[in-house]
Amino acid sequence: MTNAQIAAVLSKLGDLLEIQGANPFRVRAYRNAARTVEAETTPLERFAEEGRELTELSGIGKDMAQSIQELNETGKLSMLEEMFEIVPRTLLDLVHLPGVGPKKTKKLWEELGVTSVDELEKAANAGRVAELDGFGAKSQEKILTGIAEWRQHQERMPLGDADHQVEPLVAYLSELPQVERLEVAGSYRRRRETVGDIDLLAIATEPEPVMERFLAYPEVERVDMSGTTRGSVVLGSGLQVDLRIVPPESYGAALVYFTGSKEHNIKLRQRALQKGLRVSEYGVFESDPSEEKSAEEKADPKAGKRVAGATEEEVYKALDLDWVPPELREDRGEVDAAASHSLPRLIELGDLKGDLQMHSTWSDGKNSVEEMLEGCAARGYEYFALTDHSQSLAMTGGLDEKRLREQWKEIDEVAARHPEIRFLKSQEVDILADGTLDTDDEALKGLDIVLVSVHSRFELPEKEQTERILKAVCHPLVNILAHPTGRILGRRKPYPFDVDKVLRACKDHNVAVELNAHPERLDLKDTHLIRARELGIPVVISTDAHGVKELGLIRYGIEQARRAWLQPKHVLNTRPVDEVLKMLAK
């Protein structure tokens, strides 16, 4: 089983235990374990052969390790099967409805016999939900709205789409003179590939007019909550946006808090406790160690001496930590690294010296060869590779060997006119269903770089798909595996294949892997990139631009690379062209 599948099972167990009213810390143990497993880049299946113990992972003890082993050996977990004898599987959907948690799920199940979202909807429409203790007319209404919404938006929004929603909203709020500072926090600031909602954070001398303007934003479809310092709305696009307004002395602490991740924050607070400090969105405070928690502290979150809060830097410093870049705040070891001053110098946009995947009008691009060159030169690149499609992608006007050679003539002419940038001949060569390449070896030898990728037969069984890609990676002329998993965010899942096996083959055959920067691809994703880095495989960050305008999408690739802790040395196209070609040479 893949780590993601194991994590899903453990997380489901946590949900089930919670509905059954189990010890909340036991529930948390399953959630923690699920998170650890999901973030682990080495497949757990390979631990044994690498001589490693599962229990060396934090949050994985004896019981958890045994369950994971059972999952890996049998593909099932007897404990889970037994629990499904008692608790209906479909009940788990209820917990994820807005306004419904484990306690209410349990009540709905036990007292109304509701076992699925459909049944809950019926019960709510019949007015039976409102009659329960602890529920009322409003809860019932909220549940019905929640169900409708749950059906509509089960998926998170790709970061690129969120950018289009967020930028105008930020501009709209910033017009208000009372807004001294405004920033988007949350997973958006961490530059996760998708966002669930948007967390806005503002400093304002007077919070009321800011909240008022926020609620009056023309795109707002519904107001979910509105207090003096917190408000929550849903936009017409279905995107939920939360606004928090904080005073200047708390801004840094609030920014840390609302940037998250939740797990990163928990790490920070645990560390604070060890130092006799208390961290909240209001700041870092000294706790009185003589009393476990005074009544005063409970009543007032700002009690005690404030030692930090205005800036993020001072909050981290109060905990003896270096400032952590938002992209790293996922509890993947960044807190320890910040404590030992060993955070990496992450790659930045300015480190890139070239872009190694793009298309022109020769296949499905919108701009000519020369326009693409000028676009790259304008970005200050030292080199770029033009990678039009190969012949089997007929719908894109893919090039056969004859047209490829004709293209080279134009490339040579254009390149001769533009000594300011090095023009690399390349092609995005299709990996055919049997793993052979769409362009013959003779033509491939005329290219500076050979890029290969899958564009068809996504539905092949995992074993065949893996062998198909392995065959291409092992081809002696192949240099880069482009968008390796083939996913399109929100539209197409990755085709099923053994990613780890392919990565190890890339290592063995000196093939670089692409980080496709297009915001709807972002392929490889962060966790796979971490694995690639650990294996020592060079990464190439490219736009796959189909026009000059799309060359700017490279920033999404940089952001994703930063989430994988990539430094300039890990990324091939931060190097001068001679070094790139030398490193790719077989």
Next chain:
DNA sequence: GCCGTTTTCGGCCCGACTGTTTTCAGTCG
């Protein structure tokens, strides 16, 4: 269920808002 610079038991992150309450549990982030 996990964990250990308070180490094999007794802890395990923090606060706002809502709805249904009449003092607070549940949910959310």
